[in-house]
Amino acid sequence: NKEVLGKAVLHLTAVGKSKHIGSWKWGPKGHGAILLVNCDSERTYWKKPDTEQDYISNVSDLKDMSAMVLRTRGPAKLPQGYKLTLHISQGDAESVRVFRSRSDHPLVLSSEVLSEEVPYFGGEAEMKFYVEGLRFPDKGFDGLITINLSLLEPISEGLPETPIFTDKVVFKVAPWIMTPNTLNPVEVFVCSTEDNYQFLKGMRNLVDKSGYKLKICYKYENRGDRWMQDEVEFGYIDSPHHRFPVVLDSPRDGRLQDFPYNELLGPDFGYVTRVAQRKDVSSLDSFGNLEVSPPVTVRGKHYPLGRIIIGVAFPTATKGRNMTKVVQDFLWAQKVQEPIALFSDWLIVGHVDEFMTFVPAPDRKGFRLLLASPDAAYKLFRGLQNEGHGEAKLFDGLEDEQQLTLNELLDDDSLQTENNYVQSCIDWNRDVLKRELGLDEGDIIDLPILFKLEEDEGNQYRAVAYYPDMVNMIVLGKNLGIPKPFGPKVNGRCALEAEMCSLLEGLGLSCTFIDDFASYHKLLGEVHCGSNVRREPFDFKWWNLEM
Numbered sequence: 001n002k003e004v005l006g007k008a009v010l011h012l013t014a015v016g017k018s019k020h021i022g023s024w025k026w027g028p029k030g031h032g033a034i035l036l037v038n039c040d041s042e043r044t045y046w047k048k049p050d051t052e053q054d055y056i057s058n059v060s061d062l063k064d065m066s067a068m069v070l071r072t073r074g075p076a077k078l079p080q081g082y083k084l085t086l087h088i089s090q091g092d093a094e095s096v097r098v099f100r101s102r103s104d105h106p107l108v109l110s111s112e113v114l115s116e117e118v119p120y121f122g123g124e125a126e127m128k129f130y131v132e133g134l135r136f137p138d139k140g141f142d143g144l145i146t147i148n149l150s151l152l153e154p155i156s157e158g159l160p161e162t163p164i165f166t167d168k169v170v171f172k173v174a175p176w177i178m179t180p181n182t183l184n185p186v187e188v189f190v191c192s193t194e195d196n197y198q199f200l201k202g203m204r205n206l207v208d209k210s211g212y213k214l215k216i217c218y219k220y221e222n223r224g225d226r227w228m229q230d231e232v233e234f235g236y237i238d239s240p241h242h243r244f245p246v247v248l249d250s251p252r253d254g255r256l257q258d259f260p261y262n263e264l265l266g267p268d269f270g271y272v273t274r275v276a277q278r279k280d281v282s283s284l285d286s287f288g289n290l291e292v293s294p295p296v297t298v299r300g301k302h303y304p305l306g307r308i309i310i311g312v313a314f315p316t317a318t319k320g321r322n323m324t325k326v327v328q329d330f331l332w333a334q335k336v337q338e339p340i341a342l343f344s345d346w347l348i349v350g351h352v353d354e355f356m357t358f359v360p361a362p363d364r365k366g367f368r369l370l371l372a373s374p375d376a377a378y379k380l381f382r383g384l385q386n387e388g389h390g391e392a393k394l395f396d397g398l399e400d401e402q403q404l405t406l407n408e409l410l411d412d413d414s415l416q417t418e419n420n421y422v423q424s425c426i427d428w429n430r431d432v433l434k435r436e437l438g439l440d441e442g443d444i445i446d447l448p449i450l451f452k453l454e455e456d457e458g459n460q461y462r463a464v465a466y467y468p469d470m471v472n473m474i475v476l477g478k479n480l481g482i483p484k485p486f487g488p489k490v491n492g493r494c495a496l497e498a499e500m501c502s503l504l505e506g507l508g509l510s511c512t513f514i515d516d517f518a519s520y521h522k523l524l525g526e527v528h529c530g531s532n533v534r535r536e537p538f539d540f541k542w543w544n545l546e547m
Contacts, residue, residue, distance in 0.1 A: 021033060021168075021169045021170065022167070022168050022169065022170060023170055024144055024170045024171075024172045026543065026544075026545055026546065026547040027544060027545065027546050027547070028544045028546075030543060030544070032170055032171070032172055032543075033066060033068075033169060033170065033171045033172070034066065034171065034172055034174055034239040034240060034543060035065075035066050035096070035131060035132075035133040035145065035171040035172065035173050035174065035239070036064055036065070036066070036133055036173075036174050036237050036239050036242060036243075037051065037133040037134065037135060037136050037173060037174070037237060037246075037270070037272070038050040038051050038061070038064045038065060038132045038133060038134070039051055039237075039246060039270035039271055039272055040064060040244060040246075040265065040266065040267060040268055040269055040270040040271075041265050041266055041267065041269075041271075042057055042058040042060055042061045042267055043057065044266055044267070047265060047266065049265065049270070049271055050064065050132075051132070051133075051134045051135070054097065054107055054110060055105070055107065056099060056105040056130075060267065062105075062130055063241070063242050064132070064242060064244075065099070065130040065131055065132045065133075066130070066131045066133075066171065066239070066241070067101075067128060067129070067130060067131075067241075068098070068128070068129040068130070068131050068147065068169060069126055069127070069128050069129070070084075070086075070118065070126065070127040070128075070129070070149060071124075071125070071126050072084075072120060072121065072122075072124070072125045072126075072127075073123070073124045073125075074122070074123070075122065076122040076123060077120065077122050078120050080154075081153075081154030081161070082151065082152065082153055082154065082161075083117050083120075083151075083152050083161065084117065084118050084119075084120050084149065084150070084151055084152075085115050085116065085117050085118065085149070085150050085152055086098065086108060086109060086115065086116050086118055086129075086147065086148070086149055087109070087114055087115035087116070087147075087148050087149075087150065088109050088114055088115075088145075088146070088147055088148065089114070089146070090114060092145045092146060092147075093109070093110065093111040093114055094111055094134065094135065095133065095134050095135050095141065095145055095173065096109070096131060096132065096133060096134060096145045096147070096171070097109065097110045097131075097132045097134060098110075098129050098130070098131050098132070098147065099129065099130045099132065100127075100128075100129055100130075101127075101128035101129060101130060105130070108129065109147070118149075131147065131171060133145075133171075133173045133174070135173070136173060136175070136176055136272060136330065136333070136334070137173055137175055137333040137334055137335065138329060138330055138333045139329035139330075139332075139333055141333070142333075143172050143173035143174075143175065143333075143335075144170060144171070144172055144173075145170070145171045145172075145173065146168050146169070146170050146171075147168065147169050147171070148166055148167070148168045149166065149167045149168070150163040150165065150166045151163065151164055151165040151166075152164070172543070174237045174238055174239050174542070175237070175333075175334035175335060175336050175542060176235050176236075176237060176246055176248065176272060176330075176334055177235050177236055177237070177238065177305060177334070177336060177337065177537070177538070177542060178233060178234075178235045178290075178292040178306075178308060178337060179234065179235060179236070179292065179534075179535035179536070179537065179538070180291075180292045180293060180294045180306050180358060180367075180535075181294070181357065181358045181359060181360065181367075181475040182294040182358065182360045182366060182367050183535040183536050183537075183538065184477060184535060184536045185210070185212045185476050185477065185533045185534070185535050185536075186212065186213070186533075186534045186535060186536055187212060187213040187214070187215050187533070187534050188203070188207050188212055188213065188214050188215065188474070188476065188531060188532070188533050189215045189216075189217060189228050189531065189532040189533070189534070190203050190214065190215075190216060190217070190228055190530060190531050190532075191216070191217045191218075191222040191225065191226045191227075191228050191256070191530065192216050192217065192218050192219060192222070193219065193222065193224060193226045193519070194219070194224070195518065195519050196226060196516075196519040196520070196530070198515050198516075198518075198519065199514060199515065199516045199519050199520060199527075199530065200216070202481070202512070202513075202514035202515060202516075203474075203481065203514060203527075203531065205512070206474070206476065206479060206481045206512045206514065207476065209479060209512075210476040210477055210479045212476060217256070217259055217263065221256075221258070221259055221262065221263065222255065222256050222259065223255035223256070224255055225254040225255035225256040226519070226520070226523075226525075226530050227254065227256070227286065227288075227525060227529055227530060228256070228529075228530055228531055228532045229286075229287060229288045229353070229528055229529045229530065229531060229532050230250060230252055230254065230256075230286030230287055230288050230351075230529065231249070231250055231252065231254060231256040231257065231259060231260065231286075231287070232247050232248065232249055232250065232259070232260045232264075232287060232532060233247070233248040233250070233287045233290050234247055234248075234532065234533070234534040234535065235247075235248060236537045237270065238537060238541065238542060240541075243537060244268040244269060244270055245268075245269055245270065245534060246269075246270035246271065246272055247260045247264045247265075247269070247270070247271055247272070248272055248273065248274075248287075249261070249271065249272070249273035250273075250285055250286055250287050250327075251273070251274060251275060251276040251281050251285050251324060251326070251327065252281060252283075252285050252286045252287075253281075260273075274324075274326040274327050274330050275326070276324040276325075276326050276327070280324045280325070281324055282321040282322070282323075282324075282350070283321065283349055283350045283351070284311055284312065284321050284322060284323045284344065284345070284350045284351070285323055285324050285327060286349075286351065288349070288351035288352070288353040288354070288525075288528065288529050289310060289311045289323060289344060289350065289351040289352055289353070290308070290309075290310055290323075290327075290331075290352075291308075291309045291310075291352055291353060291356075291357075291358075292306045292307065292308050292309060292337055293306040293307045293309060293340075293358060293437055294306050294358055294360075294365070294366060294367040295366070295540075296365065296437045296438050296439075297438055298436065298437060298438035299438065302546070303337070303338065304538070304540040304545065305336050305337050305538055305540060305542060305545070306337055307337055307338055307339065307340050307436065307437065308331055308337045308338070308339040308340070309339070309340050309342060309352055309356075310323050310328070310331065310339055310340075310341055310342070310352065311323070311341075311342050311343070311344025311345070311350060311351060311352040312341045312342070312343065312344065312345065313343070313345040314343045314345060314346070319458065319460065320345045321345050321350055322345075335547070336542045336545055340432065340433070340436045340437070342356075342429045342432055342433070343425065343428055343429055343432075344429075345462075346422070346425040346462060346463055347462055347463050347464065348454060348456050348462040348463065348464045348524060349464070349524050349525070350462075351529070353471075353472055353528050353529065354372070354465065354469055354471070354472060355371060355372040355426050355429065355471060356369065356370065356371050356372070356429070356433070356471060357369075357370050357471050357472070357473060357475065357528070358370070358475070359475055359480065359504065359507065359509060360475070360477070360478065360507075360509075361507045361508075362507065362508055364442060364443055365439075365443055367443075368443060368444065368445050368507065369433060369437070369439060369443055369444045369445070370444075370445050370447055370471050371426060371429075371430060371444060371445070371446055371447065371471065372426060372447055372449040372451075372465075372469065372470075372471045373423070373426065373446035373447055373448065373449065374419035374420070374422050374423045374426075374449065374450050374451060375423050375446070376446040376447060376448040376449075377419075377448035377449055377450045378410075378416070378419070378450075379448075380448045380495065380496075380499055381406050381409065381410060381448075381488075382410060384406055384488065384490060384495055385406050385407065385410055389406060389488065389490050389495075390405060390406050390407040390410075391405050391406070391407065392405065392406050392488030392489055392490055392495070393405050393406075393488055393489075394406070394409060394467060394486065394487060394488055395467070395486050396486060396487070396488060396489050396494070397486055398486055398517060400518075401486075405488075406488050415450070415452060415466075418451065418452055418453045418463070419450055419451060421453070421463075422451040422453075422463050425463075430444070445503055445504070447470055447471050447500065447503065448470075448496060448499055449465060449466075449467075449469055449470055449471060450465070450466040450467065451463040451464060451465055451466055452464060452466045464524055465521070465526070467485050467486060467487065467496075467521075468483035468484060468485045468486065468516060468517060468521045468526055469483060469521070469526050470482050470483055470485055470496070470500055472525070472526035472527060472528040472529060473526075473527055473528055474527050474528055474531050474533065475533075476533070478508055478509050478510055479509075479510050479512060480504065480509055480510065480511050480512065481512050481514050481527050481531075482500060482511055482512065482513050482514065482527065483513070483514060483516050483517075483520075483521065483526040483527050484497070484513040484514055484515045484516070484517065485497065485500075485513070486517060494513075497511070497513055514527050516530065
């Protein structure tokens with residue numbers, strides 16, 4: 001018998017990458033198999049993610065899985081009592097399922113069945129399987145999964161068989177990847193509410209001009225929640241054989257909470273969320289507080305998929321708000337867009353998109369970082385005052401707002417003190433961003449934006465934009481949708497709009513100013529907060545990253 005078995009050859013192979021299948025290695029010279037989390041839904045009625053059903057309801061579901069082949073070459077049949085077994089560990093069983101490739105696609109391995117005997121057909125034979133990923137990398141799970149094939153030998157009656165040969169294949173679960181402002185948009189999402197007609201009109205014009213699709217979430221679905229940016233973050237998952245968009249649903253769970261599941265989840269559109277205890281969820285868990293940079297190189301280390309950016313409390317704060325741990329753990333575990341934490345808790349709403357954004361640029365690193373800058377605003381306004389425009393009014397054209405001349409604004413010492421504080425908070429973040437993204441001063445543009453301090457619900461003084469916060473914009477290729485600032489008019493033109501155009505048009509960008517004053521700004525948000533963009537994936541393949 002031993003001699004016959006010595007001539008038998010057994011191999012488990014993940015289709016697509018057959019070399020070194022028993023281990024996983026990053027990089028262009030790397031190797032290993034890749035698994036997608038099957039988080040879309042082939043069902044469109046009574047839908048749930050495919051990971052939640054342990055059978056294959058539709059052949060189209062197979063493309064969300066990875067093929068695996070068992071190849072055997074050997075005697076016509078195995079000796080009496082010998083058998084072939086596929087098996088996984090209990091730890092891996094939470095993360096993977098294996099189906100047999102047959103017309104009925106039986107489930108072979110799962111959390112209920114850790115090992116399964118497979119038939120041996122004799123001679124040269126192949127048997128095909130489909131492997132399904134069930135969960136994303138997260139704290140305590142690095143995304144690596146091993147599937148084993150063992151040949152078992154009987155010892156004697158009443159004793160368990162022992163493995164005399166084992167082959168294995170290692171899969172890596174594909175990470176969830178975010179898309180920065182420099183990637184091309186596919187579709188733009190906004191909410192329709194009782195009072196945002198003016199905003200929608202501006203957005204529709206901008207999106208039409210840019211040539212993208214506008215998806216409107218109507219009142220029956222948003223139930224009065226207009227903050228589309230805060231409920232969801234769009235990303236995608238990718239493998240050599242398939243990729244599709246995946247929406248990350250925020251634990252904020254406002255009245256928009258059903259939108260991502262009901263409207264987005266479907267065939268080839270995945271859904272993932274992280275559930276937190278209500279007491280742990282703060283405004284910092286809204287996804288205006290979750291952004292990603294364009295690709296950067298930092299001190300010789302290349303980040304071809306950019307770096308995730310979140311806002312947290314200042315390290316020394318005793319009563320600070322933070323992004324909840326389950327979301328942070330998830331983001332860090334994806335590995336391919338190593339996160340950066342900024343200090344955003346100085347703002348009432350507390351989101352990084354209130355003081356920063358990225359726009360594409362034809363030179364330097366391919367983008368610019370835009371930062372809100374009270375200093376730049378005071379410099380602009382003082383210059384206008386010196387040129388004799390001190391009586392020009394802020395909020396010009398807004399009937400319900402108290403008009404304020406530049407002279408009055410510049411005489412307000414307490415406002416200046418508040419903005420000096422805000423500038424110091426932004427400067428702290430500026431230093432972090434320069435260091436962590438490898439930026440020089442030439443990569444940064446300061447936008448003239450003032451803030452004011454107000455008491456929040458917790459009796460803390462935090463900042464909010466004084467006039468519409470122009471950095472909180474939507475970026476659609478070369479077209480920018482910017483909150484209309486209603487600044488002082490000089491020679492018939494808003495001085496803040498003129499300044500924005502002169503700062504950005506040199507980069508080939510076109511500025512469209514959208515009136516969001518009553519429907520967003522007064523509710524402590526702006527254009528970016530009220531919109532969201534699904535973008536094309538990167539050309540770069542995540543598995544080629546040098547880790």
